[in-house]
Amino acid sequence: MTDTIDTSLSIPKNTSEIVHQGLKKRYAAEKRFRRYGVVAVCVALLGLVVLFSSILTKGYTAFYQTNIQLDITFDESVIDPKGTRKTKDLSSADYAALLKKAMRTQFPEVKTRRDKKKLYNLVSSTAVFALRAKTMADPSIIGQTHSLWLTASDDVDMLIKGHIPRELPENERRISNKEISWVDQLIEAGSLEKQFNRQFFSAGDSREPEAAGIKGAIIGSFYTLLVTLLLTFPTSVAAAIYLEEFAPKNRWTAMIEVNINNLAAVPSIVFGLLGLAIFLNVMHLPRSAPIVGGLVLALMTLPTIIIASRAALKSVPPSIRAAALGLGATRMQTVFHHVLPLAMPGIMTGTIIGMAQALGETAPLLMIGMVAFIVDVPGGPTDPSTVLPVQIFLWADAPERAFVERTSAAILVLLGFLVSMNALAIFLRKKFERHW
């Protein structure tokens, strides 16, 4: 008996034993493989988290701006010595003198010329425009003394926000010990505060970071997208209807389809080259204008919306068409009275996603000159303007430290718009989703 057991152990094993011997290794391989997958998903999500958190931590401070409170005396002898109160005289008056005088009264101990100059620089060089605007809006202010909050310079702002560390040696700081002591005095007196940065949302671009805002870029983006939507929505829906509902299945139609798919994969910068060569150099449309930007982006989003609209049209069941045709409707009536309204939610979703893509696009707009430095808020689609992503690109290039937080804040605003557009698309899809 024992003999037979012995031989059975030594002779070639049966299949199940071979399998059992390798099993441990195979299970380990299984575990490893699965772990790779988890790691991959985590790496991708980590990238997302790091991206968002780095921009958020850099950018949230820009929503607050350091302001300095000063008692400004609107001295008639400085603003309007002749007493004419004419717009011309008021707009050319020396408002900087008012500011300097207020600063001198606040800090009577500062005597030398160089120190005074530094002292005046605590307040932004754009504060004079605020004073001018205030006087011109209400000339009766002349002769009175008002306590006003004025924008501090970007160096002071960066110091308060901790982007210029106080521990740095003086010669490596953009702001000297003396200036810091004045800032500390202002803080003690309660006349230096971080306040909500209204200017960021109400001003156009500026060379001074503390006065730069994104209103111009937002309005520019709005006009650009408006032009894009007006051009691309009707044409792409019409193209989708033709291809899905009417086009005969032949080589010509197949060619159009291949063409649309290829167009969707063309790099966006090539569309910019097209815009430059045709819209600017041949058709002589205005440079830097939303109307050209809108045209270029319309061509770019066309394939996206056509593909989405076709999918939406395809999802409408044939029974709807058969019913309409059976009741005597023509094919055109069937499509426009029945199929299109039922496909509309899907088409809208696709359009919103296409618009979101257009809103974030930068490269083709650089080609058609939307990178110019434009201070004024555009009044229409033919005015020179810039758009939000291009503004981000421009600010990212600016050397001042204060522009880093502005850029990040502008990115946060842009992402905010994109998130709400996509949320709207998801909402529409969920609300009108139909299972036939």
Added chain:
Amino acid sequence: MNTIFIILALVAFSIPAIVSYRWRHSIRLVANPKVELFVRVLLILSSLIAVITTVGIVLSLLFESIRFFNLVSPLEFLTSTVWSPQTALRGDQVGGSGVFGSLPLLAGTMLISAIAMTVAVPVGLFAAIYLAEYATPRFRNWAKPALEILAGVPTVVYGFFAALTVAPILRETGTVLGLDIASESALAAGSVMGIMIIPFVSSLSDDVIRAVPRSLRDASLGLGATQSETIRQVVLPAALPGIVSAVLLAASRAIGETMIVVMAAGLAAKLTANPLEAVTTVTVQIVTLLVGDQEFDSAKTLAAFALGLLLFCVTLTLNFIAFKVVQRYREQYD
């Protein structure tokens, strides 16, 4: 001009409302053949706009490139290893040699794209496998859209992230390790671009992996293969054409990507395979040549169109190959 536009916009928005109101409330539903023909012609014209756009792109690129090749020989453009587009404005100026060799630009583009692909392909592919084969439906339902957010973030945001967050970190790590990493290194631009194109690989791969029929998996599992063996030996080979085409499309996206490289890659054209050095790309040069003041007949501005043509051809070829791979090797299971 602006008021005219606003009026036009208002009219354009109100037409669909009026038309749909009339349709819903009219009793006379008899079709008018003339109107139908007219609408049909409009529909056909709209579908032709895509074709016209392609023709416009090809013609404008070709036309300007031909003007460029009248000034610079195509041989120099395709074979010279020097790129220095500064042409002299006057004859007596020095320094402006104006050599237009696209090779260093192509090499830079390839280097950065290769870095991006080494990040995106393994991560995207494994993420797709995990989401399609292992993940619970609940995890999948939020992880897949979360990954797709990566593709929806504007590229200018990635450019800012690469230039102001990733590049300084890389440079500091380099100093600690004793490596000399350029502040505009190919590595910074490439790795951030890789993160951006992860969803292009993962979403498409996920779709094709899920399209492999259940019965193939069941057969393999029934023979005793583990899940990972099934995936490696049955599912992936079946899904390979789709995965290859996803990778090719992602590569074409990386080659045509502009903002990340404009903001985070260098300007100097260099022939190097060292990812720690600064290289420049085709798209960066197009932007630098065309942004700012330009005279429209100089070789310098026309060179941008020749580069554009090159870019268009390369991406089109990649897309075409991707399309052919799917068409030729796709298995039909039904």
